[in-house]
Amino acid sequence: DAQQIVINDHAEGRTQGLAADQVEQLETEKFTFQTEISRLMSLIINSLYKSREIFLRELISNASDALDKIRFMALTDPSALATQEDLTISIAADPETNSLIITDTGIGMTREQLMKNLGTIAKSGTSEFLEKLESAKGDVTQIGQFGVGFYSVFLVADKVTVASKSNDDPDQHVWMSEAVDDFVIAKDPRGNTLGRGTQITIHLKDGALEFLNQDTLKGLVAKYSEFINFPILVWSSRNETVTKAAPTTEKQDDDDDLLEESLDKDDSDAPKEEEQETRTVYSWDRVNTLKPIWMRNNKDVSDEDYVDFYRSFTKNPSGEALTWSHYKGEGDVEFRSLIYVPSAADPNFFQNLAEKVHNVKLFVKRVFITDEFDLFPKWLSFLKGVVDADDLPLNVSRETLQKHKSLRTISKHLVKKSLDMFAQLAKQDEEKYTTFIKQFGSALKYGAIESNTHRKKVASLLRFASSYDPSGPTVSLDGYITRMKANQKSMYYLSGMSISEVENSPFLEQLLARGYEVLYMVDPIDEMLVQNMPGYNGKMFVNIAKGVLSFGDDEELDPQDTDAATKYQPLFDWLKTTLSNHVDKVISSKRLTKSPMAIVANDFGLTGHMERLMAAQGGESKSQQDMMLNMMKMQKKTLEINPAHPIIKTLLERVESNDVDGDMTDLVTVLYETTSIRSGYPLADITGFTKRVETIIRRGVGVSLEEEAEVNVKEAAEKTKEEQDKDDELRKQSEEIDLKNDATDVDDDDLLARLHDEL
Numbered sequence: 042d043a044q045q046i047v048i049n050d051h052a053e054g055r056t057q058g059l060a061a062d063q064v065e066q067l068e069t070e071k072f073t074f075q076t077e078i079s080r081l082m083s084l085i086i087n088s089l090y091k092s093r094e095i096f097l098r099e100l101i102s103n104a105s106d107a108l109d110k111i112r113f114m115a116l117t118d119p120s121a122l123a124t125q126e127d128l129t130i131s132i133a134a135d136p137e138t139n140s141l142i143i144t145d146t147g148i149g150m151t152r153e154q155l156m157k158n159l160g161t162i163a164k165s166g167t168s169e170f171l172e173k174l175e176s177a178k179g180d181v182t183q184i185g186q187f188g189v190g191f192y193s194v195f196l197v198a199d200k201v202t203v204a205s206k207s208n209d210d211p212d213q214h215v216w217m218s219e220a221v222d223d224f225v226i227a228k229d230p231r232g233n234t235l236g237r238g239t240q241i242t243i244h245l246k247d248g249a250l251e252f253l254n255q256d257t258l259k260g261l262v263a264k265y266s267e268f269i270n271f272p273i274l275v276w277s278s279r280n281e282t283v284t285k286a287a288p289t290t291e292k293q294d295d296d297d298d299l300l301e302e303s304l305d306k307d308d309s310d311a312p313k314e315e316e317q318e319t320r321t322v323y324s325w326d327r328v329n330t331l332k333p334i335w336m337r338n339n340k341d342v343s344d345e346d347y348v349d350f351y352r353s354f355t356k357n358p359s360g361e362a363l364t365w366s367h368y369k370g371e372g373d374v375e376f377r378s379l380i381y382v383p384s385a386a387d388p389n390f391f392q393n394l395a396e397k398v399h400n401v402k403l404f405v406k407r408v409f410i411t412d413e414f415d416l417f418p419k420w421l422s423f424l425k426g427v428v429d430a431d432d433l434p435l436n437v438s439r440e441t442l443q444k445h446k447s448l449r450t451i452s453k454h455l456v457k458k459s460l461d462m463f464a465q466l467a468k469q470d471e472e473k474y475t476t477f478i479k480q481f482g483s484a485l486k487y488g489a490i491e492s493n494t495h496r497k498k499v500a501s502l503l504r505f506a507s508s509y510d511p512s513g514p515t516v517s518l519d520g521y522i523t524r525m526k527a528n529q530k531s532m533y534y535l536s537g538m539s540i541s542e543v544e545n546s547p548f549l550e551q552l553l554a555r556g557y558e559v560l561y562m563v564d565p566i567d568e569m570l571v572q573n574m575p576g577y578n579g580k581m582f583v584n585i586a587k588g589v590l591s592f593g594d595d596e597e598l599d600p601q602d603t604d605a606a607t608k609y610q611p612l613f614d615w616l617k618t619t620l621s622n623h624v625d626k627v628i629s630s631k632r633l634t635k636s637p638m639a640i641v642a643n644d645f646g647l648t649g650h651m652e653r654l655m656a657a658q659g660g661e662s663k664s665q666q667d668m669m670l671n672m673m674k675m676q677k678k679t680l681e682i683n684p685a686h687p688i689i690k691t692l693l694e695r696v697e698s699n700d701v702d703g704d705m706t707d708l709v710t711v712l713y714e715t716t717s718i719r720s721g722y723p724l725a726d727i728t729g730f731t732k733r734v735e736t737i738i739r740r741g742v743g744v745s746l747e748e749e750a751e752v753n754v755k756e757a758a759e760k761t762k763e764e765q766d767k768d769d770e771l772r773k774q775s776e777e778i779d780l781k782n783d784a785t786d787v788d789d790d791d792l793l794a795r796l797h798d799e800l
């Protein structure tokens with residue numbers, strides 16, 4: 042029976058663990074759990090979580106990691122395996138002691154590692170997980186993502202012993218905990234029973250005895266071991282009818298409890314007088330198949346299998362992937378890859394992008410090597426999955442491997458395959474693609490900026506909001522180009538903080554009135570994108586908040602513009618003088634229909650949005666940025682005037698009839714300031730602006746500029762002599778206390794209490 046493996050060696054050792062009370066009698070050393078671990082354990086022990094069985098997943102995953110580590114080590118030092126040749130995880134239930142015994146032949150732990158790994162050094166994720174659990178937002182089943190999976194054993198256990206033997210420690214040690222606050226470590230009284238590896242004996246709580254049931258246990262282990270690449274064996278018993286030898290026959294085995302391999306029965310020795318007998322036969326049953334999912338043919342793997350693998354691999358039981366690519370690379374390099382697009386970016390993904398994010402596990406010929414390689418460029422590091430290479434040498438260091446030519450070739454293939462996968466998703470599922478863009482669109486833009494090789498392809502995958510349907514589906518650059526108007530040479534865009542801000546910008550007025558589509562670039566990275574990618578498929582990007590705007594059908598309108606410019610010249614001159622601190626050019630606008638004026642940056646200047654982006658950026662080179670910002674701000678802008686607007690017409694009349702006084706200067710300054718805000722620029726002189734607005738309001742409601750608020754203010758009286766003396770006394774007393782405290786270190790509460798008493 043292929044599913045049954047009978048292992049005689051260590052069978053006893055792996056079916057009986059070391060009970061906590063055996064450890065209590067030893068000479069032990071006591072350690073206190075790190076505070077956060079202790080809090081975590083108390084939560085785990087005292088709360089009634091539903092999915093308690095996940096402790097099996099966590100312990101199997103730890104055992105598998107330990108096996109991966111020793112197998113990796115053996116690549117460069119084969120003698121590391123000598124202490125224990127077989128690489129397995131075995132799980133047995135012992136109903137007599139209400140215990141589960143999980144044994145692996147992995148790397149094991151030294152005494153020091155037992156002490157540090159299991160209790161004294163908290164992982165960085167501990168406090169985050171604690172916060173989640175305490176706020177009831179957390180789900181105990183997610184424990185594995187936070188690096189504290191081991192403690193989930195306390196969901197079902199009231200006492201746990203961990204015996205471990207590492208090649209780096211001459212002795213086998215045992216760790217034991219039954220309380221929240223402390224644990225003990227001792228030398229294992231049984232000596233070196235493991236050879237190498239770790240054995241966890243879990244004394245089940247009264248309410249968790251169902252895990253002793255063979256079928257329950259086997260079912261759960263099967264569920265959690267599907268993607269583990271080492272044999273997982275469960276100690277199983279079954280009743281079997283065998284032929285019992287007659288008393289006269291010598292070949293009699295009367296010890297039913299002995300491990301028996303039924304397949305080895307030799308029929309030729311069967312006694313003449315046969316007697317049937319039912320007896321219990323024990324064996325190690327293997328519950329997982331060995332072929333990793335990525336090595337299988339994609340036709341043989343169901344979507345459900347892919348999702349299950351994703352969840353197991355990311356240690357997130359409710360994790361979802363938007364899509365995946367299961368690929369077999371042949372030709373210049375032989376490899377298999379299974380790469381997933383997560384349904385959401387990991388929290389802090391974009392903050393961590395500057396550092397390395399590693400989500401891909403590298404195997405070489407099925408042996409796990411590392412999950413710390415840069416198989417993808419940073420901008421694709423949100424992808425998760427496995428890569429298994431055949432052409433890489435197994436017996437070299439990770440550093441040498443990282444530089445290996447084949448690995449670089451694999452990386453290239455992976456990037457190409459991933460971009461194909463995104464394009465495929467875009468074609469097949471619009472809804473999922475929209476989610477993809479929402480989650481990872483900025484990462485793609487980062488790719489379009491960074492990668493010369495892939496810029497074109499990545500750009501074709503980008504999506505933007507646009508004036509075509511601002512709240513509707515986003516548009517690709519190809520889609521935009523298809524919708525371009527006759528003679529339209531450029532791709533118009535406007536950047537800003539949000540769609541609602543951009544949508545109301547005066548810069549759009551003419552373009553929209555004429556029916557041109559404008560891309561709304563509202564992602565902070567967009568400005569950098571267009572700087573690095575000035576065009577796409579022969580069409581250039583044009584920022585409509587900058588420089589001179591030209592349309593495809595310009596010529597016909599030009600004479601009109603010239604007329605307007607001549608007619609309005611007196612107003613332009615007056616405005617230029619009045620607003621000389623702010624603008625250096627006043628011209629008739631081609632951008633406006635509804636607004637009276639707009640402020641436009643010159644071709645090399647900063648738009649309002651860019652100024653705000655730069656002002657918001659901190660960091661080391663802040664002083665340099667400030668300098669640049671000031672320099673740019675000092676560059677005067679162009680004021681564009683809408684000659685068709687009634688305010689502008691009236692202003693022209695006033696200027697022509699020389700009816701311009703201080704009030705009008707104030708009004709025009711305020712008009713300039715509000716235009717500045719609408720054009721996206723920060724307001725330079727807030728005090729001046731508010732004063733001017735108040736003046737306008739006073740005039741509007743008929744209140745004189747001089748009239749002040751009538752207030753009845755009661756002035757505070759001077760301090761009396763007695764009060765002054767009391768204050769002096771208080772000061773002296775606290776100085777004396779300070780002096781005393783210089784010598785003795787008193788805690789703050791004491792000091793306050795004493796100060797209170799003395800005063």
Ligand SMILES: Nc1ncnc2c1ncn2[C@@H]1O[C@H](COP(=O)(O)OP(=O)(O)OP(=O)(O)O)[C@@H](O)[C@H]1O
Binds near residue numbers: 159185
């Ligand atoms: N069976 C084992 N063999 C060897 N070392 C182990 C074993 N189980 C746990 N450890 C050690 O104890 C550490 C803590 O385990 P724990 O499960 O709490 O966290 P983790 O394995 O790092 O992360 P995760 O929670 O994702 O499994 C591990 O990192 C490992 O070094």
